[in-house]
Amino acid sequence: MHHHAQLLFVQMGSHELFAQVILKCDPPDIRPPTSWDYSSTPTLEEVSAWAQSFDTLMLTPAGRNAFREFLRTEFSEENMLFWMACEELKKEANKSIIEEKAKIIYEDYISILSPKEVSLDSRVREGINRNMGQPSQHIFDDAQLQIYTLMHRDSYPRFMNSAIYKDLLQSLSEKSAEA
Numbered sequence: 001m002h003h004h005a006q007l008l009f010v011q012m013g014s015h016e017l018f019a020q021v022i023l024k025c026d027p028p029d030i031r032p033p034t035s036w037d038y039s040s041t042p043t044l045e046e047v048s049a050w051a052q053s054f055d056t057l058m059l060t061p062a063g064r065n066a067f068r069e070f071l072r073t074e075f076s077e078e079n080m081l082f083w084m085a086c087e088e089l090k091k092e093a094n095k096s097i098i099e100e101k102a103k104i105i106y107e108d109y110i111s112i113l114s115p116k117e118v119s120l121d122s123r124v125r126e127g128i129n130r131n132m133g134q135p136s137q138h139i140f141d142d143a144q145l146q147i148y149t150l151m152h153r154d155s156y157p158r159f160m161n162s163a164i165y166k167d168l169l170q171s172l173s174e175k176s177a178e179a
Helices: 044-049 054-059 061-073 077-090 095-110 122-131 141-160 163-178
Strands: 004-012 016-024
Touching: 044 061, 044 163, 054 061, 054 141, 061 077, 061 141, 061 163, 077 095, 077 141, 095 122, 122 141, 141 163
Parallel strands: none
Antiparallel strands: 004 016
């Protein structure tokens, strides 16, 4: 099986640019995008702003990266990966690519057989199952909102109190004090 990496540039929000490396295997085994957000080191102002709201944190690549690193320590990184995969799907216009990506997202995060299954209620899960025959780029919107809310309610407060966040804030404070 040969692999080739494909580099995509994706426009996010108003002006953030992040590169996403997709490792493609020989079909039909196309793996999902491992969405690495490439970004420079965040500023002290940015990192301080993350404490103001979960939305602020999630809007910046550096914020998503730091939060994702924290989620990994809680063994719930799949929530962020699922949310990011849904963001990618929503930008897609090509019907066959939508179907292919929806199938990958389903197998990776919705299927009860997946080790990375995200926690969704039965109503949302049934809605997805009903629409998988003809998926649109918005098939996972309810599920994405549910996972966003879950991360906001459960993981975000713990992230704000975590060593990951506090150490980052501390190191940036020291840097700006030296400047």
